[in-house]
Amino acid sequence: MRLEVLEHGHRLPARVFQRVAASLLGAEVDDVVKTMMHRPEFFGRHLNRYVNQVLRGPSYWTAGEREYMAAITSGLNECLFCATAHSETTRVESRGELDVSDDTTPRPQLTATCDLLAKITHTPDEVTKADIDVVRATGVPDDAIVDALHVNLIFNLVNRLANTFGWSWDSETQIRKAAQVIHLSRYKLPGFVLR
Amino acid sequence: MDCVDRHARRLEELRRAVFEGDGVTDREVRVAAAAGTSVTEPVRGYAAKVCEASYRVTDEDIEGLKTDGMDEEAVFEITVAAALGAALHRFEAGLRAVSE
Numbered sequence: 001m002r003l004e005v006l007e008h009g010h011r012l013p014a015r016v017f018q019r020v021a022a023s024l025l026g027a028e029v030d031d032v033v034k035t036m037m038h039r040p041e042f043f044g045r046h047l048n049r050y051v052n053q054v055l056r057g058p059s060y061w062t063a064g065e066r067e068y069m070a071a072i073t074s075g076l077n078e079c080l081f082c083a084t085a086h087s088e089t090t091r092v093e094s095r096g097e098l099d100v101s102d103d104t105t106p107r108p109q110l111t112a113t114c115d116l117l118a119k120i121t122h123t124p125d126e127v128t129k130a131d132i133d134v135v136r137a138t139g140v141p142d143d144a145i146v147d148a149l150h151v152n153l154i155f156n157l158v159n160r161l162a163n164t165f166g167w168s169w170d171s172e173t174q175i176r177k178a179a180q181v182i183h184l185s186r187y188k189l190p191g192f193v194l195r
Numbered sequence: 196m197d198c199v200d201r202h203a204r205r206l207e208e209l210r211r212a213v214f215e216g217d218g219v220t221d222r223e224v225r226v227a228a229a230a231g232t233s234v235t236e237p238v239r240g241y242a243a244k245v246c247e248a249s250y251r252v253t254d255e256d257i258e259g260l261k262t263d264g265m266d267e268e269a270v271f272e273i274t275v276a277a278a279l280g281a282a283l284h285r286f287e288a289g290l291r292a293v294s295e
Contacts, residue, residue, distance in 0.1 A: 002254060002257045003257070003267045003270060003271060004267060005267040005268060005271060006271065009267075038271070039268075039271075041212065041216065042212060042213065042216055042217075042218060042272065042275070043209075043212060043213060043275050045212075046205070046208045046209040046212045046213075047209055049205055049208070050202065050205040050206060050208070050209050053201075053202055053205050054202050054205075057201070057202075058201075077249070077250070078250035079249075079250065116289070120285050120286075120288060120289045121285060124284060124285040124288035124289070125288060127288050127289060127291075127292045128292055128295065129292055129295035131292060132292045132293050132295070141198065142198035142293055143198040143199060143201075145198075145289075145293055146198060146200050146202075146290065146293060147201075147202070149286050149289040149290060149293075150202045150206070150286070152285065152286070152289070153206070153282045153283070153285065153286040154282075156278075156281060156282035156285050156286075157278050157279050157281075157282035158278075159249065160245055160246070160249040160274075160277070160278035160281060160282070161274065161275065161278050163249035163250045163252055164245050164249050164252045164274050164278070165274070166254075
């Protein structure tokens with residue numbers, strides 16, 4: 001990473017967690033987690049709670065569909081780090097039913113919503129009620145549109161951090177293991193590393 | 196808008212921590228980085244790049260901030276603030292359209 005403090009500037013609980021997790025997983029803790037554990041009161045603790053609720057809390061959208069939105073937004077922001085990871089989490093959470101590289105796999109409601117998210121990501125000031133009505137016409141309720149806006153917000157934020165801080169994957173194995181950890185933990189980091 | 200935004204509270208907690216919480220940078224600097232209204236270079240150009248084309252950020256951009264006297268904690272805070280500002284701008288545009 002481009003900032004040494006994100007790589008090695010953690011407090012003792014986070015340092016211990018990294019050593020134990022690396023030994024259990026056989027892969028180093030990823031750069032997202034390292035960034036969230038750095039001065040968590042400023043950012044990571046609050047991001048982690050928000051992400052856990054938006055991506056795994058109750059929603060009209062399945063976890064796999066929210067991962068699909070994450071991967072699509074990441075592609076739009078040219079964030080290879082997140083696009084790669086969330087293509088894999090989409091596959092895991094949807095049990096192979098959704099494929100980010102195959103736009104025939106999502107239901108029409110998800111396709112219409114991703115078109116809206118694309119416009120919001122690239123030209124937010126041009127978004128109008130007419131764009132929302134296109135999504136509504138497929139049967140998506142307003143609550144679900146707002147949920148999708150939150151998923152989009154998370155990745156419009158995190159993609160920028162990934163690109164700027166220089167987050168990277170060590171190997172394909174690390175990506176697959178990260179997706180499994182996300183599946184099991186539902187994005188929830190242990191509280192002691194965020195204190 | 197006839198719907199409930201069930202994530203508003205969590206988002207507000209994140210927003211407050213980044214823009215109003217304690218940090219090594221002034222709160223006004225973080226808010227300005229998020230709004231694209233920073234008045235001094237190189238922060239203004241850096242924050243704009245994070246917001247509009249983060250995939251173009253280079254090692255030299257970060258080094259430039261450090262050469263200008265900014266330590267890594269300040270770079271961390273300014274980057275998070277700028278990225279959150281860009282994400283909030285997009286979210287609020289979407290939310291306005293839902294409410295129209």
